Amino acid sequence: MTKYFTEEASVEAVNGRMAANIDPRAREVMTLLVKHLHAFIKEAQISQQEWESVVGFLTETGKICSQERQEFILLSDTLGVSMLVDAINNRRQPGATENTVLGPFHVAGAPGRAMGECITLDGKGESCLFEGTVVDLDGHPIEGAIIDVWSDNAEGFYDVQQPDIQPKWNNRGTFVTGADGRYSFVGIKPVSYPIPDDGPVGQMLKYLGRHPYRPAHMHYIVMATGFQKVVTHTFVGDDSYLSSDAVFGVKATLIAPYQRVVDGDTEWRSPFNFVLNLLVSTRN
Secondary structure: OOOOOOOOOHHHHHHOOOOOOOOHHHHHHHHHHHHHHHHHHHHHOOOHHHHHHHHHHHHHHHHHOOOOOOHHHHHHHHOOHHHHHHHHHOOOOOOOOOOOOOOOOOOOOOOEOOOOOEOOOOOOOOEEEEEEEEEEOOOOEOOOOEEEEEOOOOOOOOHHHOOOOOOOOOOEEEEEOOOOOEEEEEEEOOOOEEOOOOOHHHHHHHHOOOOOEEOOEEEEEEEOOOEOOEEEEEEEOOOOOHHHOOOOOOOHHHEEOOEEOOOOOOOEEEEOOEEEOEOOOOOO
16 A cells, blocks of 8 residues: 555555445445546646636535535536436347436326327427337337326426426326337427526536537336336437537437428327337346
8 A cells, every 4th residue: 555645656545545344336436536537637737726616616516506406417417427327327229219318307296198198288389299109129019118208398498497387297297008009199399498507517518618408309208017217308300409419418319200290180290119128237
């Protein structure tokens, strides 16, 4: 063990202070964290003033956090860390529907609705029929799959952001597939919106020349017995923010068609099939 701290032996000095009987996973993670953090500081030659700025940024990030707002999650999202952790922990076979970030606006317990029912309660926005099939990797329909859906409203806000303006459960609902594996519901064509950018993370984005917008999307959680749960979005195919999503949530396979409907009951139609992977470990 290195006895004293030096610039050259900084990693060995810090990691050498860990006790012998700590949790092995904690040792592994902290050893790597110290190794890469010290390597970054050495490579970037961080100045004292820069480090004080980092500490100040993290302090302000903590101050703005509340039960309604988690600025550290926002920081993780905008640095691509949330998506990276999600990708590592949700590897699937080719052809299975890909995951993306859950987002902060999911609410458990959304009401169950009949297939084809409308989830938009405020009557605003451009109506859209969402439909498709939940199948396994061999294309067989999955009966009893639970589909939990939610989206923003026509102004780009979720109901929980506007409890005094929007009806409770606006643009939310859960559906259960029958023997044919099909699902359908009526919502609205989602709109793009900015993530909260009035705090430290917003200041960081502005400093880096980045915008705070997310491309328009519909959220889904799809669950079925014996299959991996899918937490994902489908993205509006012509959205201008697809290639610059502030939280890096877009994947090519999740870009869905939104087709203008002529002489139909809705203004738009968005077909998308969900392909579920069997519930097996996918971590290497």
